[in-house]
Amino acid sequence: MPTPDAPPAPSPRFDLLRIPWIGRALRWRWSRLVLQGLFLIVAALVLYDGLTGPQLAPANSATVLVWVHYRGFVALALLLAGNLFCAACPFALPRTLARRFGRPGRRFPRHLRNKWVSLAGLFLIFWLYEWLDLWASPMLTAWLVAAYFAGSFLLEAIFSESPFCKYVCPLGAFNFNYATASPLIIAARDPNVCHDCRGKECLRGSHAVSGCGTELFVPQIRSNMDCVLCLDCSRACPYDNVALVARRPLAELTAGNWPQRWDRAFLVVGLTFFALSNAFGMVPPIRAVQAWLQDHFGLNSDGVRLLVLFAVGDVALPALTLLGAAWASRRLTPRAARPSMKSLASRYVPAFVPAGFGLWLAHYGFHVAVGGLTIVPVLQAFLLDHGLAWLGASPDWSLGALLPLEWIFRLQVAAVLGGFFVGLAVLARSALRTGLPPAQALRQLLPWALALTLVTIAALSIFNLPMDMRGTVRGSG
Amino acid sequence: MSRSNHAEPFPRPTTRAGSLALLAAVGLALMLGACQRRSRSADPLADVELTFAVEPSPAAFGPARLTFTLTDASGAPVPAESFGLRADMTHAGMAPVLAAGTEVAPGEYRVELEWSMAGDWVLTVEALLADGRSLTRAIPLTVEPAP
Numbered sequence: 001m002p003t004p005d006a007p008p009a010p011s012p013r014f015d016l017l018r019i020p021w022i023g024r025a026l027r028w029r030w031s032r033l034v035l036q037g038l039f040l041i042v043a044a045l046v047l048y049d050g051l052t053g054p055q056l057a058p059a060n061s062a063t064v065l066v067w068v069h070y071r072g073f074v075a076l077a078l079l080l081a082g083n084l085f086c087a088a089c090p091f092a093l094p095r096t097l098a099r100r101f102g103r104p105g106r107r108f109p110r111h112l113r114n115k116w117v118s119l120a121g122l123f124l125i126f127w128l129y130e131w132l133d134l135w136a137s138p139m140l141t142a143w144l145v146a147a148y149f150a151g152s153f154l155l156e157a158i159f160s161e162s163p164f165c166k167y168v169c170p171l172g173a174f175n176f177n178y179a180t181a182s183p184l185i186i187a188a189r190d191p192n193v194c195h196d197c198r199g200k201e202c203l204r205g206s207h208a209v210s211g212c213g214t215e216l217f218v219p220q221i222r223s224n225m226d227c228v229l230c231l232d233c234s235r236a237c238p239y240d241n242v243a244l245v246a247r248r249p250l251a252e253l254t255a256g257n258w259p260q261r262w263d264r265a266f267l268v269v270g271l272t273f274f275a276l277s278n279a280f281g282m283v284p285p286i287r288a289v290q291a292w293l294q295d296h297f298g299l300n301s302d303g304v305r306l307l308v309l310f311a312v313g314d315v316a317l318p319a320l321t322l323l324g325a326a327w328a329s330r331r332l333t334p335r336a337a338r339p340s341m342k343s344l345a346s347r348y349v350p351a352f353v354p355a356g357f358g359l360w361l362a363h364y365g366f367h368v369a370v371g372g373l374t375i376v377p378v379l380q381a382f383l384l385d386h387g388l389a390w391l392g393a394s395p396d397w398s399l400g401a402l403l404p405l406e407w408i409f410r411l412q413v414a415a416v417l418g419g420f421f422v423g424l425a426v427l428a429r430s431a432l433r434t435g436l437p438p439a440q441a442l443r444q445l446l447p448w449a450l451a452l453t454l455v456t457i458a459a460l461s462i463f464n465l466p467m468d469m470r471g472t473v474r475g476s477g
Numbered sequence: 478m479s480r481s482n483h484a485e486p487f488p489r490p491t492t493r494a495g496s497l498a499l500l501a502a503v504g505l506a507l508m509l510g511a512c513q514r515r516s517r518s519a520d521p522l523a524d525v526e527l528t529f530a531v532e533p534s535p536a537a538f539g540p541a542r543l544t545f546t547l548t549d550a551s552g553a554p555v556p557a558e559s560f561g562l563r564a565d566m567t568h569a570g571m572a573p574v575l576a577a578g579t580e581v582a583p584g585e586y587r588v589e590l591e592w593s594m595a596g597d598w599v600l601t602v603e604a605l606l607a608d609g610r611s612l613t614r615a616i617p618l619t620v621e622p623a624p
Contacts, residue, residue, distance in 0.1 A: 056565055056599055056615075063569035136567040136597075284595070284622050371570030397563065400572020466538065466622055467594050 014246040016184060017234055026244070029209065032230050035088035043090045043145055049382060050142025058371075060138035061378050066145070067135045069375060072368030074175065075361050082182035083175045086228035092165065094153035095213075102157025108167055115263040118173035119270060125170050126274055127310050130281045131303045162213040166226050177267055178360075179224035180252045181353050184244050186221050186233060193241045194219035202233035202242060209235040218242055223252055225264075250422070253350035254429040262322075265345040269318045272356035276458055277313040279363050283465040321451050322349065328447035334440060347434070348448040351426040355452050358419015359459050362412040366463075369411070372402035412463045420456040424449060525555055527602060527614050538595045538623040543588045545578060545602060547612075554584025557604040557612070562588045564618075567597040578604075595622040 017023040025031055042065060050062030057063035070085075077084040125144075134140050148169075155164040165172050188194045202218040205211035211233065212218075214226045218233050218241075234242035258264070280286055290305050299305045326341040329348065333339070339347075377395035384395065403411070427448055431441035529545045543562070547555040560578030565571070574593060578586030592598070600616040 056601075057567060057569040058565045058571055058573060060569070067568070068570035133567070135569060367570045371572065374570060374572055397573050397575055467596065 013187075013243070015189070015243040016246075017231075017242070017244045026231055027234055029235055032087060032232070036090050036093050039088045040090035040093055043149075045382075046145050047142045050138040050145070053138060053382065053385070055138055057136045057138060058374060059378060059381065061375065061382055062138040062141045062145075063135060064371070064375050064378050066141050068367050068371050071364040072372070074171075075178075075357070075364045078175065078178045078182055079357070079361065080183070082184045082224060083179040083227060083229045086165065086172060086175050087230055089165075089171075089228070091148045091152040091169070092162075092213075092228075094149055095156040095162070095164075098153045098157035106159050108159045108161060108163040113167060114261070115167070115173060115267045117167050118170055119263070119267055121168060121170035122173060122271070122274060123310065123314055126278060126314065127303075127306060129278075130310075131306045161215050162228075165228055166214045172228070173267060174271065176225045176227075177271055178353060178357050179227070179229075180350070181250065181357065182224055183246055183249070185224055185247050185252075186216075186218060186227060186229075186231075187243050187245045188219045189241045189243045191219055193239050197239065197241075199238065201236040201238055205232075206236045206238065211236050222255065222257060250354075250426055250429070253353055253426045254433065256347065256430065256433050258346040258350055260340075260342045260346040262342065262345070265322055265342075265349045266318065268349045268352045268356065269322045270314065272352045272359065272455055273314050273318040273321075275356055275359035275363060276455065276462065277310060279359070279459070279462045280313070282467050283462055285465070321455075325447040325451050329444050332443040332446060333436075337434075337436060337440070344444070347430050348427060348445060350430065351423040351448060351452060352455075353423075354426065355419045355423035355455060358415045358417070358422075359455075361419070362415040362459070362463055365415060366408055366412060369403040369408050370401050370405065373399040409463070413460065416456060416459050416463065420452060423452050427452070522610060522612050524550055525606070525612055526550075527612070527616075529600075529616065531618070536592065536618055536620045538592050538620060540589070540591045543590070543600075544581070545586045545588070547584045547586075547604065547606075554582070556580075556584060556607040557586070558607055559605045560586040560588075561603045562590070563601040563603070564590065564592075565599050565601065566594060567599060592620045595620050 015023075017027055046062040046065055049060055053060045053062070057067075074085045128134060128144075132140055134144065148171075151168065152164040155168060156162070199206075200217070201209075201211060203211045203215065209232055213230065213232065214228060216227055216233075218237070221227065229244075231242075231244070234240075234244070286309075289309065290302070293299045293305045293308060297308075299308065322345060323341070325348070326345045329344045330338055330341055333344075376391070376399045377397045380391040380395040383390050384393075427445045431445040432438070434441055434444070436444065526548050527545060528548075529543055532542045532544075545560070545562075547557060549555050557580075560580070562574075562576045562578060564574040564576075571594065574590050576588045576590045578588045581587045586604075596619070598618045598620055600618055602612065602614045602616065604612040606612055
């Protein structure tokens with residue numbers, strides 16, 4: 001019988017773990033390892049082909065799989081389900097070896113237990129991507145993958161709490177951020193069971209299964225942030241009380257309980273601007289800007305010019321947007337009801353999640369749509385290089401687009417505008433939850449709406465420009 | 478709730494399986510590495526010179542005509558049984574432009590194609606010479622945006 005302070009009884013929800021066959025497969029003890037194994041084979045192919053194969057990006061599985069398929073499908077997975085790529089991440093496999101041979105147990109330094117490190121990693125990745133033309137280099141792509149394995153191994157050998165996943169991995173930061181809008185979330189089936197549970201196996205693990213690697217406690221989960229969807233919690237729970245439930249669209253973004261942290265706020269806004277700069281790097285005006293920097297500031301190094309561009313576009317602009325909108329929003333709020341800038345940021349930055357996701361979907365979706373089938377001739381050629389004709393006697397290089405090319409721009413516009421309008425809806429719901437009169441709530445959200453509008457206009461302008469892809473070919477052939 | 482104050486309560490039961498999976502993947506990679514991989518690097522054929530001209534020049538987005546000339550060390554034309562061109566952008570995810578060359582004069586081959594995007598391209602010429610040798614050359618080319 002529920003006690004007065006016990007959680008309310010659960011209401012029925014769609015639980016993926018209760019679906020016949022699917023639920024059983026997901027809760028199977030080895031399901032994650034199987035998925036990770038599959039992706040480990042893909043990673044091994046990327047390493048091998050990237051280091052030994054033809055150094056022409058469209059003809060090498062390393063570059064095609066990483067820069068076309070991974071990026072595109074991760075976006076789709078986040079939209080349709082959740083953080084599936086973290087669930088199947090092969091970079092987490094070195095963890096098992098690392099813990100065997102290392103001495104984990106130390107806590108990650110307190111001042112680094114935030115998203116600033118992963119934000120720095122994102123900045124580094126995107127800068128290197130542009131400076132070294134990673135998309136055009138199978139070898140550098142392979143080395144990037146190797147660096148991920150090495151980084152994961154090193155951190156897992158020293159620290160507990162899966163710090164690579166939670167605090168360092170740039171891919172994880174991206175996935176966690178956009179998983180806050182995903183339709184599925186881990187939850188307790190019956191909170192009363194968790195209330196009376198002594199073992200807390202979902203967190204601490206059981207004799208057969210590890211507990212949550214990122215130390216999330218199931219009955220307290222309100223966000224997909226830091227959840228890698230490994231489902232170890234469900235396997236460890238002795239009461240079968242963990243569910244993977246569908247939730248109301250935008251639930252997490254409008255719940256009003258976004259943590260009041262500048263690193264979380266900057267992660268959301270920053271990733272939106274990263275989307276803009278990543279797309280801007282592929283259109284002609286980037287060269288005019290670089291030429292201007294060279295002429296006016298004597299910046300002859302391509303790397304330095306790009307560093308300046310990224311510092312402005314991916315650090316200064318998002319910071320100004322975040323702080324500027326928070327300041328303006330506060331000024332537009334009646335003094336009697338005026339919250340702090342941090343509070344306002346936590347209330348309204350979730351609107352940038354769908355807006356930013358729309359930009360990424362438009363960009364990554366473009367590459368998958370235009371070149372998704374190129375992996376077929378690439379794999380055909382790979383096998384033929386090794387004397388295997390399993391996929392045919394000659395590669396069919398005519399294969400390329402998944403969708404008609406005339407559809408692409410319209411889909412991009414739809415993604416960008418869709419993200420924008422959903423973002424506006426998040427702003428509106430968040431403002432109305434404050435309890436302010438509608439007119440005052442509208443004034444409070446105006447700076448954020450303006451920021452979203454400007455970002456959307458910039459995105460549409462960029463996507464409307466013709467692409468102009470430049471990249472140095474290292475030893476083409 | 479955190480387990481920071483708790484000792485590791487249970488050993489990691491997936492340690493052995495994960496280690497085995499990782500070692501298996503490394504082994505697979507090593508096996509593949511041991512297989513002799515056919516090299517697809519350009520065949521030097523140092524005695525054959527390949528030059529080309531592109532119209533319009535400089536190359537720009539849209540239709541283009543490329544004229545390739547095969548000559549030997551003395552400048553004499555080198556005939557080919559077949560002449561093909563594959564044009565790839567330097568970045569992944571774009572299908573190549575494939576075109577066959579038409580002989581317009583001894584040792585001179587014309588290719589008509591359309592640049593699908595401005596940017597950096599790599600042209601891979603594959604020709605079967607009349608003497609039975611195969612020529613493969615990779616030529617970088619930058620295509621400017623449409624004027």
